[in-house]
Amino acid sequence: MQAETELSQGQLLEIEADDGVLIRAQVHGQADATRLIVSHGNGLAASGYASFWRQLASDYQVVLLDFRGHGLSDRGSMENHSWAQFELDFDLAMRAIRAALGGRKTYGVFHSLSAIVSMLHARRFGPACDGFVLFDPPVIPPDDHPLQAAHITEMMSLASRVGKRRAHFDSWRELADQYRRNPMFARCQPDACDEMARALLRPVSKDDESSGWTLSCAPEQEAKIFASNDDTTLWSWLGRVDFPLKLLCADPDVPGVQPSAAIDRDLALKFGLDYACVPGTTHFLQLEQPELCASLTSEFCQ
Numbered sequence: 001m002q003a004e005t006e007l008s009q010g011q012l013l014e015i016e017a018d019d020g021v022l023i024r025a026q027v028h029g030q031a032d033a034t035r036l037i038v039s040h041g042n043g044l045a046a047s048g049y050a051s052f053w054r055q056l057a058s059d060y061q062v063v064l065l066d067f068r069g070h071g072l073s074d075r076g077s078m079e080n081h082s083w084a085q086f087e088l089d090f091d092l093a094m095r096a097i098r099a100a101l102g103g104r105k106t107y108g109v110f111h112s113l114s115a116i117v118s119m120l121h122a123r124r125f126g127p128a129c130d131g132f133v134l135f136d137p138p139v140i141p142p143d144d145h146p147l148q149a150a151h152i153t154e155m156m157s158l159a160s161r162v163g164k165r166r167a168h169f170d171s172w173r174e175l176a177d178q179y180r181r182n183p184m185f186a187r188c189q190p191d192a193c194d195e196m197a198r199a200l201l202r203p204v205s206k207d208d209e210s211s212g213w214t215l216s217c218a219p220e221q222e223a224k225i226f227a228s229n230d231d232t233t234l235w236s237w238l239g240r241v242d243f244p245l246k247l248l249c250a251d252p253d254v255p256g257v258q259p260s261a262a263i264d265r266d267l268a269l270k271f272g273l274d275y276a277c278v279p280g281t282t283h284f285l286q287l288e289q290p291e292l293c294a295s296l297t298s299e300f301c302q
Helices: 002-008 046-053 083-101 113-125 148-162 172-181 192-200 219-227 233-238 260-271 290-300
Strands: 011-016 022-029 035-039 061-066 106-111 131-135 201-203 213-215 245-249 274-277
Touching: 011 083, 022 046, 022 083, 035 046, 035 083, 035 113, 046 061, 046 192, 046 290, 061 083, 083 113, 106 113, 113 131, 113 233, 131 290, 148 219, 148 260, 172 192, 192 201, 233 260, 245 260, 245 290, 260 274
Parallel strands: 035 061, 035 106, 106 131, 131 245, 245 274
Antiparallel strands: 011 022, 022 061, 201 213
8 A cells, every 4th residue: 555655646735825935735645536635733744644644545635734834844934833824824725735636525634733723724714625534633621611721731731841852863763763762652553653753854954964854843833832722712613513523532541641532522522523532542543543543534534
């Protein structure tokens, strides 16, 4: 399946945002099939979920969308690295993908940050896809919810930690080894840390890889997004959505799992949303159980 994906990729879309930043998307899979737009969490990159999306590329056209400051896309200014700008970039990217590749049945397959952005966009502009699969979206509950404090604590803790993160590496293997030592990635598949590390780094010099590698997403930009994930109005709006939506989420019973696991379960129960927990997984469920996550995605995107 990997070989098929490599043979069929061959296309990189560049989309210019209103401030000149180039947003990039890679096209894989089957040219005439149903389209899946796959995107990433904060600080990550769409191609780094390869163990997941490769499972889908033999049956779908898979478009890997990197938000500004992530993966293959340009970084942009600190001022414009914001939820509001992500929303505008997403609107532009979705229209540009449709214009470049043609209109067809399209599903959004979004993890974490991209899941939140897709819903902020849908609330403002209407749904950009025929349906959405949202992987463990870190939705902040309203002020009267008992889990709101846990969400805020998690976001601020992440912001503090990633803001101090090392940004430069001699080799992508250094970052991959760092992930393997991190308990947060302990459940990931053997190749997942390597694939994500490669996706997150870009050479300091395009002409000389020996000059080292740097994170596509600057630590201070990643920290800003975690610290500002605080729109409490999205919760109640999700209870009123009238388009196909599936929540695929982490297992709330895993010891030490991120608060989003329990929050998303509560969100689904409160509003009767289509929801499934992927047993034994954390927030990085697509890297931990890629085959099951791909199967559940495909079931929804028929």
